Amino acid sequence: MRRTIPALVLAAVLLLVGCGSTAALTPSAAGPSAEKSLILATTTSTQDSGLLDELLPQFTRDSGWQVKTLAVGSGQAIELGRRGEADVLLVHSPAAEQAFVAEGTAGQRRLVMHNDFVLVGPGSDPAGIRGLDSVGAVAKIAAARALFVSRGDDSGTHAREKDLWKKAGITPEGSWYQATGQGMGATLRVASEKAGYTLSDRATYLAQRDTLALDVLSEGDPGLLNVYHVIEMTTKAGERVQPGGAQAFADWIVSPTVQQQVGEFGRATFGQPLFTPDAGKDEAGLGA
Known part of the structure; x- marks a missing residue:
């Protein structure tokens, strides 16, 4: 049976493609090798950082499975899994993931890696947040009514941003608070063009730093840890789901060889790795 991509998801992915994403759109049942083709629903940060461009061709060589990628927010990726329209998820919204797995349609959820979130903004820093903790920083942005650009897309990043506002006791609203409804790369570009602040995962920021007029202004807060899991x-969830492909991908990405690759990714280009491999670690130590 041919698996189709819902119109709303297709529109979102087409928007991401227009913003530089390389997410593949072909349904998993298309082509002569459909039995070895799976759909990976993942956050835009794994796409925008370039990590998937490095890993997925190797996975195909190692396993024979072709991968069709849907790079959307973590909330959208989980919804695709819930409807049986993806075979495996790579996401970074732990609370939403735990609630989803508890529903009973998903298989294993395994720790893969982490990096962190950073608050970025113009070097002139009109709200004066440089060096503050994350909650204090968003409070000063709101007090100054300085432009804040939100993803507003139900992603893991958006969930973390909303948590910061909640901890600060603030409901962000007004002309100073703008949502793009787009992925991380596109949101960073909007913030840069408008000289606004935003919350970003560090990997996507570093991958695009040379094209942005944004500096890291608040970082290192334990509350900004950004943890990724793979969910089979x-x-x-649906008869079209391919659990064999899901398990093959999940086993592969947590394997020692691939975890080493994850830990080296970005070092040569940025002078630091963009992700820290975590497979097999105690999740309690990561707050995941």
């Missing part, structure tokens, strides 16, 4: 889907 099962046929309980």
